[in-house]
Amino acid sequence: MNGTQGNIVVVGSGPTGLLLAGDLATAGVPVTVLEKRPHRISNLSRAFVLHARTLEQLDARGLAEELEAAGRPLDRLRLFGRLTLDLSALPSRFRHLLVLPQYEVEKALERRAVEAGARFRYETEVTGLTQDADGVTVEARGPGGRAETLRAAYVVGADGMRSAVRQAVGLPFPGRSVIRSVVLADVRLAEEPATLLTADAVGDAFAFLAPFGDGYYRVIGWQRGRDVPDTEPVELAEVKEITRLVLGRDYGMHDARWLSRFHSDERQAPAYRAGRVFLAGDAAHVHTPAGGQGMNTGLQDAANLSWKLAAVVGGHADAGLLDTYQSERHPVGRAVLRSSGGIVRLAMAKHPWTLAARAALTVLLDAVGPAQRRLAGQVTGVGYRYPAPRGAHRLTGARVPDVALAGGGRLHEALRGGRFVLITPEPYEAGAGRADRLAVARWAGARRTAVLVRPDGYAAWAADRPAPAQIEEALARHLGPVG
Numbered sequence: 001m002n003g004t005q006g007n008i009v010v011v012g013s014g015p016t017g018l019l020l021a022g023d024l025a026t027a028g029v030p031v032t033v034l035e036k037r038p039h040r041i042s043n044l045s046r047a048f049v050l051h052a053r054t055l056e057q058l059d060a061r062g063l064a065e066e067l068e069a070a071g072r073p074l075d076r077l078r079l080f081g082r083l084t085l086d087l088s089a090l091p092s093r094f095r096h097l098l099v100l101p102q103y104e105v106e107k108a109l110e111r112r113a114v115e116a117g118a119r120f121r122y123e124t125e126v127t128g129l130t131q132d133a134d135g136v137t138v139e140a141r142g143p144g145g146r147a148e149t150l151r152a153a154y155v156v157g158a159d160g161m162r163s164a165v166r167q168a169v170g171l172p173f174p175g176r177s178v179i180r181s182v183v184l185a186d187v188r189l190a191e192e193p194a195t196l197l198t199a200d201a202v203g204d205a206f207a208f209l210a211p212f213g214d215g216y217y218r219v220i221g222w223q224r225g226r227d228v229p230d231t232e233p234v235e236l237a238e239v240k241e242i243t244r245l246v247l248g249r250d251y252g253m254h255d256a257r258w259l260s261r262f263h264s265d266e267r268q269a270p271a272y273r274a275g276r277v278f279l280a281g282d283a284a285h286v287h288t289p290a291g292g293q294g295m296n297t298g299l300q301d302a303a304n305l306s307w308k309l310a311a312v313v314g315g316h317a318d319a320g321l322l323d324t325y326q327s328e329r330h331p332v333g334r335a336v337l338r339s340s341g342g343i344v345r346l347a348m349a350k351h352p353w354t355l356a357a358r359a360a361l362t363v364l365l366d367a368v369g370p371a372q373r374r375l376a377g378q379v380t381g382v383g384y385r386y387p388a389p390r391g392a393h394r395l396t397g398a399r400v401p402d403v404a405l406a407g408g409g410r411l412h413e414a415l416r417g418g419r420f421v422l423i424t425p426e427p428y429e430a431g432a433g434r435a436d437r438l439a440v441a442r443w444a445g446a447r448r449t450a451v452l453v454r455p456d457g458y459a460a461w462a463a464d465r466p467a468p469a470q471i472e473e474a475l476a477r478h479l480g481p482v483g
Helices: 015-026 052-059 064-070 102-116 164-168 236-247 294-313 319-347 352-367 369-380 411-415 468-479
Strands: 008-011 031-035 072-074 076-080 083-086 097-099 119-122 125-131 136-141 147-152 154-157 175-188 198-202 205-211 216-223 254-268 277-279 420-424 438-442 449-453 459-464
Touching: 008 015, 008 147, 015 031, 015 102, 015 294, 031 147, 052 064, 052 294, 064 102, 083 369, 125 164, 136 154, 154 164, 154 294, 164 277, 175 236, 198 236, 205 236, 216 236, 236 254, 254 319, 294 319, 319 369, 411 420, 411 438, 420 468, 449 468, 459 468
Parallel strands: 008 031, 008 154, 031 119, 154 277, 420 438
Antiparallel strands: 072 097, 076 083, 125 136, 136 147, 175 216, 175 254, 198 205, 205 216, 420 449, 449 459
């Protein structure tokens, strides 16, 4: 029997699991990551896009600058045909998306987690879970098939669409396949595309090209009449044919280092929590790749859950706080399924009425600013807010932008370390007993509102011109007692 009752076990070392493990370790929570694969970050990335809200979260962890330097920004996202999202007006420090392979994100997140003290157990596969009132017993199979048992206060399944954790706790994963026989290829190109991300759709096919940055490109393609099992081999000629059909040329594809076929599902677990076990990322929800929202949504799940687990395990919050993970993130997952599904269905439009709907939507988004901003907010993540109690201040539950603070700092810098940040109009002494959980700052400008910002960058509480007693009551409610 390994581990301690205060330990948290994270299953899966993809981006979601790595961010979660890094946050927990940074907060001083013992965390063990179980990963069934060997310790090797693959260069065969699935995701290529970091959106603005994810970049904000990474900035609050001191990682955005290095990833921005490694990636390539793009301030317009073309979805299909003439439908393009202008990101240059986003209400964010990051008015663009960042084209960067998933493995580069994993490298940065893994380094952070290791430096913070997270423990990793590779070639270790979960085979079963049992829960009791005090914790979770994890049964696993380690290197060489050796049976292992770990004890944890909580377990988080970030182990993908075929999650062993989700299956072990008996949570269903309802949904269906939306697109079948999608081809993937990593190739070199003789001719460089004119745009950073190249994508388009015709009535019977779509194609997408994105650079790895090492001379290879990822190609994703689909053709309506080609519906074969995932096990059917993929030849480079098929990838070229689809690309020529959609984009008018195949850019001289050659030297494929990887060819594969997959199907794209839309699924969501009805609950992200089963007792002391949680689901995050693809273990909780999967959807089409349209809009590049998959990895980003999982990272937002992790950012939401990590500080709550740390607060409960640290004795600073009641276990009921963990219920808000479901109430806050499940609706976002459902919205992502709808938006990505809507995009891909319009891209695949064939019948006259669906083609007409696509044309009407394109005109609407081109002509109506609020509609464009709403879709951009959904796709990039900056438009989501969380439920607030009845009668709460209008800012409660809202994402707080990276505001300037007195003395020249920024909110994202103050959030580093996983603490709450109290921003006040006047100097406020919060007491040394909360220094490990709270940073206090003042607005750089003349705002008269006090805002308590959660570690994930959303407003936990706000009030206009509050008395010191109101502030102290809010701190006690959200951070626990002093000491």
